[in-house]
Amino acid sequence: MENNISVQNTVSASSSLCQWPQGQVRIVFDGDGVLFSDEAECIAKTQGLQAFLKFEQERGHIPLPKGPMQAFALKLQKVCQALGENNQWRIRTFLVTARNDVANLRVFHTLKEWGLDINETHFLGGLDKTPFLRAIDPAIFFDDSSENINRAKLHIPSAHVLYGIRSIGKTIGTVLSITELSLENDDEEQHIVGTNTNQQWLNEKILKN
Template identity: 45%
Template sequence: MKELPTRPLVIGVTSRSLFNLDDSHTIFERDGVEAFADYQIQHEEVPLSPGPAFALVQKFLNLIVDGSPLCEVVLLSRNSMDTGLRVFNSIDHHGLKITRAAFCGGNEPWPYARAFSCDLYLSTEAADVRRALEVGLAAAQLIGDHKVADSPEVRIAFDGDAVVFSDEAERVFHSDGLNAFQDSEVASAHVPLTAGPFKEFLSALHALQAHYPPNKSPIKTALVTARSAPSHERVVRTLREWGIRVDESVFLGGLPKSAFLAAFNADIFFDDQRVNVETVGSGVGAHVPSGIKNE
């Protein structure tokens, strides 16, 4: 194994991503902040049930090599410290090793993701995620409930354009059509694509994989893209230029992605198109509101 990284991978997760807070959120929207606070305090000894990011967080926290954790999870919450006590009690109840948190008293928590040097920020709030992406964070909005993948591995799938890569090629497709897109990608096959918002997170996962013997890493990555031959070559050469390896890659040529995500047994899938993450087939969908399709 290689020497351990100087710092673990850091994932920022909001309280509504980690736990199911639907009941208290309904009270907040219907009756206001005081009623919400009273409800949380009255129920602070009642553990919250898992939310969409819970199972993924568990898997990341279980990545330990020679007694050292490879991942740290930071709780980021709009709650005040007082009303947030229920969240920390729930963390303790479920045995999650989360010790750092920011309780923002009603303000957006994403600025603290930067302060904690998070490699990934997960939220259920679309506006929160958009602002995080604007300042260069890898961020995604979790959609729907998590369907636990039947595997001890952390299995993460990524779309390509506007997620791992920039949307430069997608803009050609959007403006000039499929044939122009294919011609452009063939002509630029040896020109690496510009990095997208999740390039650095994928790179960090690749670095973690290197701390395990070959083919023994509990982290598995997949690229699941609507591209097909001949536009595949630029993707392959770009990842090679970046020094990043993905375990599996699927070039679908426009086919629906859900069956392929189920075949990969993904825990989470990051895609710039909401329709693709609403029917993921496996794991939780994570919408990345980046690129021309989200303008």
């Protein structure tokens, strides 16, 4: 994992100043409720921020449970590796999360345990993700928060992951890997269902570039 972390108040130099290579596919994942389960998010929602921070600090050595997009992220990594060393630049991954630097230890431990290499990690401490996402200019952004999606989709392709505590009352039960992709520029909506469809979408995106 590259040491490129944005904490609370700045867009990292690489994302704000970098001229991204033409043909590169950039994928942005949220953390809790997307790459990871909503275990910690449930604590924050039901018991508050301080309880969440205490919960995470006590479990910093314990990997987070898998979220709905974990398997897709690992498959994405395999695709990147299959491109060969000289072409791995063509896929770049980002973790952009509302967590702050106090709650990041468990995240790094989890990614290491999974063997998942994320190119850039950004801990925003609750800041609006949209300016960071616009700087990254991804092919797609995955998040379980409708609020984050509604802001981001005005600027970038955004996929709403219906999962866990954020989807209670909106869906019956837990939808593990269903995403809603809003493409504002094309004035249309598409639905991506399941990891296999996500993989097919990625392959088409890479071939197109």
